[in-house]
Amino acid sequence: MLARVNNGLDLMPWRNLATLQNDFLNSFAELDDFWQQHSYPRVKVENGEKDVKVSACLPGCDEKNIAVEIVNDFITIKAERPESEAKPEMNYLRRERSLGHYEETLKLGAHVRSDAARAVYKNGMLEITLPKAEIPAPTRIAINA
Amino acid sequence: MNNNPQDKTAKYLTFTPAADVIEQPQGWKILIDMPGAGEEDLDVQLNDQLLQIAAPTSLTHHGATVKYERSFQLSDEIDRAQIKATLKDGVLEMSLPKAESARVRKIEVCRAS
Numbered sequence: 600m601l602a603r604v605n606n607g608l609d610l611m612p613w614r615n616l617a618t619l620q621n622d623f624l625n626s627f628a629e630l631d632d633f634w635q636q637h638s639y640p641r642v643k644v645e646n647g648e649k650d651v652k653v654s655a656c657l658p659g660c661d662e663k664n665i666a667v668e669i670v671n672d673f674i675t676i677k678a679e680r681p682e683s684e685a686k687p688e689m690n691y692l693r694r695e696r697s698l699g700h701y702e703e704t705l706k707l708g709a710h711v712r713s714d715a716a717r718a719v720y721k722n723g724m725l726e727i728t729l730p731k732a733e734i735p736a737p738t739r740i741a742i743n744a
Numbered sequence: 745m746n747n748n749p750q751d752k753t754a755k756y757l758t759f760t761p762a763a764d765v766i767e768q769p770q771g772w773k774i775l776i777d778m779p780g781a782g783e784e785d786l787d788v789q790l791n792d793q794l795l796q797i798a799a800p801t802s803l804t805h806h807g808a809t810v811k812y813e814r815s816f817q818l819s820d821e822i823d824r825a826q827i828k829a830t831l832k833d834g835v836l837e838m839s840l841p842k843a844e845s846a847r848v849r850k851i852e853v854c855r856a857s
Contacts, residue, residue, distance in 0.1 A: 639759055639779070639803065639810055654803075656779035658834035688768065695762035696777050723779035723834015724803070 642676070646708040651729045657701070658723035665720060667727060669713040675704045676725065710734070756800075757808040763816075769848075771822065771841035778812045779834040786831050788838075793818045797836065821846035
Protein backbone atom coordinates (compact mmCIF):
# COMPACT_ATOMS: atom_id res chain seq x y z
CA MET A 600 0.00 0.00 0.00
CA LEU A 601 1.46 3.35 -0.94
CA ALA A 602 2.14 5.81 1.81
CA ARG A 603 1.75 9.39 0.68
CA VAL A 604 4.77 11.58 0.03
CA ASN A 605 4.87 14.53 2.46
CA ASN A 606 1.70 16.54 2.15
CA GLY A 607 3.59 19.80 2.23
CA LEU A 608 3.58 20.87 -1.37
CA ASP A 609 6.51 23.17 -0.76
CA LEU A 610 9.22 22.35 -3.22
CA MET A 611 8.28 22.77 -6.88
CA PRO A 612 9.42 19.40 -8.25
CA TRP A 613 7.71 17.48 -5.45
CA ARG A 614 4.51 19.48 -5.76
CA ASN A 615 3.65 17.78 -9.03
CA LEU A 616 4.33 14.35 -7.60
CA ALA A 617 2.27 15.01 -4.48
CA THR A 618 -0.64 16.38 -6.54
CA LEU A 619 -0.48 13.41 -8.87
CA GLN A 620 -0.38 11.00 -5.96
CA ASN A 621 -3.28 12.71 -4.17
CA ASP A 622 -5.38 12.69 -7.34
CA PHE A 623 -4.68 9.01 -7.84
CA LEU A 624 -5.44 8.00 -4.27
CA ASN A 625 -8.50 10.25 -4.07
CA SER A 626 -10.01 8.78 -7.22
CA PHE A 627 -10.72 5.70 -5.12
CA ALA A 628 -12.79 7.83 -2.75
CA GLU A 629 -15.57 7.93 -5.35
CA LEU A 630 -15.62 4.16 -5.42
CA ASP A 631 -15.60 4.27 -1.64
CA ASP A 632 -19.13 5.65 -1.49
CA PHE A 633 -20.35 2.69 -3.49
CA TRP A 634 -18.33 0.05 -1.69
CA GLN A 635 -19.24 1.53 1.68
CA GLN A 636 -22.47 -0.35 1.38
CA HIS A 637 -20.61 -3.62 1.28
CA SER A 638 -17.57 -3.39 3.49
CA TYR A 639 -16.20 -1.61 6.47
CA PRO A 640 -12.77 -0.03 5.88
CA ARG A 641 -10.00 -2.54 6.44
CA VAL A 642 -7.87 -0.17 8.52
CA LYS A 643 -8.91 3.06 10.21
CA VAL A 644 -6.60 5.68 11.64
CA GLU A 645 -8.20 8.16 14.01
CA ASN A 646 -6.17 11.15 15.06
CA GLY A 647 -7.40 12.12 18.49
CA GLU A 648 -6.30 14.84 20.85
CA LYS A 649 -4.06 12.79 23.07
CA ASP A 650 -3.54 9.65 21.04
CA VAL A 651 -3.76 8.06 17.65
CA LYS A 652 -6.08 5.06 17.37
CA VAL A 653 -5.52 2.50 14.67
CA SER A 654 -8.13 -0.21 14.21
CA ALA A 655 -7.73 -3.05 11.75
CA CYS A 656 -10.19 -5.75 10.70
CA LEU A 657 -8.39 -9.06 11.18
CA PRO A 658 -11.02 -11.74 11.69
CA GLY A 659 -10.01 -15.29 12.50
CA CYS A 660 -6.37 -14.61 13.33
CA ASP A 661 -4.26 -16.05 16.07
CA GLU A 662 -2.70 -13.34 18.25
CA LYS A 663 0.65 -15.00 17.75
CA ASN A 664 0.33 -14.48 13.99
CA ILE A 665 -0.18 -10.74 14.25
CA ALA A 666 2.81 -8.37 14.25
CA VAL A 667 2.68 -4.64 14.80
CA GLU A 668 5.79 -2.55 14.16
CA ILE A 669 6.32 1.16 14.59
CA VAL A 670 9.18 3.02 12.95
CA ASN A 671 9.14 6.80 13.38
CA ASP A 672 5.80 7.88 11.97
CA PHE A 673 4.95 4.64 10.20
CA ILE A 674 3.04 1.70 11.54
CA THR A 675 3.17 -1.72 9.87
CA ILE A 676 0.58 -4.39 10.59
CA LYS A 677 1.25 -7.95 9.48
CA ALA A 678 -1.13 -10.86 9.95
CA GLU A 679 -1.42 -14.41 8.72
CA ARG A 680 -4.49 -16.53 8.14
CA PRO A 681 -3.06 -19.87 7.03
CA GLU A 682 -4.11 -21.16 3.61
CA SER A 683 -4.28 -24.62 5.16
CA GLU A 684 -7.74 -23.69 6.40
CA ALA A 685 -8.97 -24.35 2.88
CA LYS A 686 -8.62 -28.10 2.70
CA PRO A 687 -8.75 -29.96 -0.62
CA GLU A 688 -11.91 -31.97 0.17
CA MET A 689 -13.81 -28.72 0.68
CA ASN A 690 -15.92 -27.86 -2.32
CA TYR A 691 -16.33 -24.10 -2.33
CA LEU A 692 -19.71 -23.06 -3.65
CA ARG A 693 -18.97 -19.45 -2.78
CA ARG A 694 -15.65 -17.93 -1.78
CA GLU A 695 -15.50 -14.33 -0.64
CA ARG A 696 -13.18 -14.39 2.34
CA SER A 697 -9.47 -13.86 1.88
CA LEU A 698 -6.81 -16.00 3.51
CA GLY A 699 -3.05 -15.81 3.54
CA HIS A 700 -0.68 -12.98 4.32
CA TYR A 701 -1.85 -9.47 5.10
CA GLU A 702 0.51 -6.53 5.39
CA GLU A 703 -0.16 -2.83 5.50
CA THR A 704 2.02 0.18 6.26
CA LEU A 705 0.41 3.46 7.19
CA LYS A 706 1.67 6.88 7.97
CA LEU A 707 0.48 8.14 11.30
CA GLY A 708 -0.62 11.72 11.42
CA ALA A 709 1.53 12.61 14.39
CA HIS A 710 4.64 11.70 16.33
CA VAL A 711 3.84 8.93 18.76
CA ARG A 712 5.49 7.30 21.72
CA SER A 713 5.92 3.73 20.55
CA ASP A 714 7.05 2.61 24.01
CA ALA A 715 3.64 3.48 25.46
CA ALA A 716 1.62 1.81 22.67
CA ARG A 717 -1.08 -0.72 23.51
CA ALA A 718 -2.59 -3.27 21.14
CA VAL A 719 -5.69 -5.34 21.89
CA TYR A 720 -7.18 -8.09 19.70
CA LYS A 721 -10.87 -8.69 20.37
CA ASN A 722 -13.65 -10.20 18.24
CA GLY A 723 -11.44 -10.07 15.18
CA MET A 724 -10.61 -6.37 15.56
CA LEU A 725 -7.09 -5.21 16.34
CA GLU A 726 -7.16 -1.91 18.23
CA ILE A 727 -3.89 -0.07 18.70
CA THR A 728 -3.67 3.02 20.87
CA LEU A 729 -0.60 5.19 20.45
CA PRO A 730 -0.14 8.13 22.79
CA LYS A 731 1.09 11.21 21.03
CA ALA A 732 4.59 12.43 21.78
CA GLU A 733 5.09 15.94 22.99
CA ILE A 734 6.36 18.24 20.32
CA PRO A 735 9.84 19.19 21.49
CA ALA A 736 10.42 22.85 22.21
CA PRO A 737 12.41 24.58 19.50
CA THR A 738 16.12 24.80 20.12
CA ARG A 739 17.56 28.23 19.74
CA ILE A 740 20.86 28.34 18.02
CA ALA A 741 23.07 31.28 18.83
CA ILE A 742 24.65 33.01 15.89
CA ASN A 743 28.33 33.50 16.30
CA ALA A 744 29.51 36.71 14.85
CA MET B 745 -34.08 -0.07 7.98
CA ASN B 746 -32.00 2.54 6.21
CA ASN B 747 -29.47 1.22 3.71
CA ASN B 748 -28.32 4.58 2.41
CA PRO B 749 -24.80 5.23 3.72
CA GLN B 750 -25.02 8.91 2.81
CA ASP B 751 -27.77 9.54 5.35
CA LYS B 752 -25.93 10.87 8.38
CA THR B 753 -28.99 10.66 10.61
CA ALA B 754 -29.19 6.88 10.20
CA LYS B 755 -28.58 5.09 13.45
CA TYR B 756 -27.34 1.90 11.87
CA LEU B 757 -25.06 1.32 8.94
CA THR B 758 -25.58 -2.17 7.57
CA PHE B 759 -22.79 -4.03 5.86
CA THR B 760 -22.92 -7.34 4.03
CA PRO B 761 -20.08 -9.45 5.42
CA ALA B 762 -17.92 -11.73 3.25
CA ALA B 763 -19.02 -15.38 3.37
CA ASP B 764 -17.65 -18.72 2.21
CA VAL B 765 -20.09 -21.53 1.49
CA ILE B 766 -18.50 -24.96 1.43
CA GLU B 767 -20.10 -28.24 0.46
CA GLN B 768 -18.85 -31.37 2.14
CA PRO B 769 -20.14 -34.93 1.91
CA GLN B 770 -21.91 -34.71 5.26
CA GLY B 771 -23.44 -31.27 4.75
CA TRP B 772 -22.59 -27.62 4.28
CA LYS B 773 -20.41 -25.16 6.12
CA ILE B 774 -20.81 -21.38 6.11
CA LEU B 775 -17.94 -19.14 7.27
CA ILE B 776 -18.62 -15.43 7.65
CA ASP B 777 -16.08 -12.72 8.48
CA MET B 778 -17.69 -10.29 10.91
CA PRO B 779 -14.92 -8.37 12.65
CA GLY B 780 -16.15 -6.54 15.71
CA ALA B 781 -19.17 -8.81 16.30
CA GLY B 782 -19.47 -10.62 19.60
CA GLU B 783 -21.32 -13.81 20.56
CA GLU B 784 -23.70 -12.04 22.94
CA ASP B 785 -25.30 -9.89 20.25
CA LEU B 786 -25.38 -12.43 17.44
CA ASP B 787 -28.86 -13.15 16.10
CA VAL B 788 -29.42 -16.18 13.88
CA GLN B 789 -32.93 -17.02 12.73
CA LEU B 790 -34.32 -19.73 10.53
CA ASN B 791 -37.71 -18.97 9.04
CA ASP B 792 -38.86 -21.72 6.74
CA GLN B 793 -35.91 -22.09 4.36
CA LEU B 794 -34.49 -18.63 4.95
CA LEU B 795 -31.50 -18.34 7.26
CA GLN B 796 -31.04 -14.78 8.53
CA ILE B 797 -27.92 -13.68 10.34
CA ALA B 798 -27.64 -10.29 12.04
CA ALA B 799 -24.90 -9.01 14.33
CA PRO B 800 -24.56 -5.50 15.68
CA THR B 801 -21.07 -4.34 16.65
CA SER B 802 -19.58 -1.68 18.84
CA LEU B 803 -17.89 -0.17 15.80
CA THR B 804 -18.98 3.13 14.33
CA HIS B 805 -18.57 4.51 10.86
CA HIS B 806 -19.53 8.07 9.94
CA GLY B 807 -21.36 8.42 13.21
CA ALA B 808 -23.56 5.35 12.75
CA THR B 809 -23.31 2.00 14.47
CA VAL B 810 -22.10 -0.81 12.22
CA LYS B 811 -24.32 -3.85 11.83
CA TYR B 812 -23.73 -6.97 9.75
CA GLU B 813 -26.59 -8.70 7.95
CA ARG B 814 -26.70 -11.63 5.58
CA SER B 815 -29.33 -14.17 4.52
CA PHE B 816 -29.12 -17.55 2.86
CA GLN B 817 -31.71 -19.72 1.22
CA LEU B 818 -31.28 -23.23 2.59
CA SER B 819 -31.91 -26.51 0.88
CA ASP B 820 -34.62 -28.73 2.36
CA GLU B 821 -32.02 -31.48 2.61
CA ILE B 822 -30.62 -29.83 5.72
CA ASP B 823 -31.38 -31.30 9.12
CA ARG B 824 -32.58 -28.10 10.78
CA ALA B 825 -32.34 -29.46 14.30
CA GLN B 826 -28.62 -30.19 13.87
CA ILE B 827 -27.56 -26.72 12.71
CA LYS B 828 -24.72 -25.37 14.83
CA ALA B 829 -23.18 -21.91 15.00
CA THR B 830 -20.06 -20.60 16.76
CA LEU B 831 -18.61 -17.10 16.68
CA LYS B 832 -14.94 -16.76 17.50
CA ASP B 833 -12.54 -13.88 16.76
CA GLY B 834 -15.06 -12.29 14.46
CA VAL B 835 -15.59 -15.41 12.34
CA LEU B 836 -19.00 -17.09 12.38
CA GLU B 837 -18.82 -20.77 11.57
CA MET B 838 -22.08 -22.57 10.87
CA SER B 839 -22.39 -26.26 10.16
CA LEU B 840 -25.51 -27.40 8.33
CA PRO B 841 -25.59 -31.18 8.18
CA LYS B 842 -27.62 -33.05 5.61
CA ALA B 843 -30.53 -35.05 6.92
CA GLU B 844 -30.06 -38.82 6.95
CA SER B 845 -32.66 -39.31 4.26
CA ALA B 846 -30.81 -36.90 1.99
CA ARG B 847 -27.46 -38.65 2.30
CA VAL B 848 -26.32 -40.43 -0.79
CA ARG B 849 -26.71 -44.14 -0.30
CA LYS B 850 -24.51 -46.32 -2.40
CA ILE B 851 -26.24 -49.39 -3.76
CA GLU B 852 -24.11 -52.37 -4.51
CA VAL B 853 -24.52 -53.89 -7.89
CA CYS B 854 -24.28 -57.66 -7.95
CA ARG B 855 -23.78 -59.78 -10.97
CA ALA B 856 -26.84 -61.77 -11.94
CA SER B 857 -26.21 -65.44 -11.46
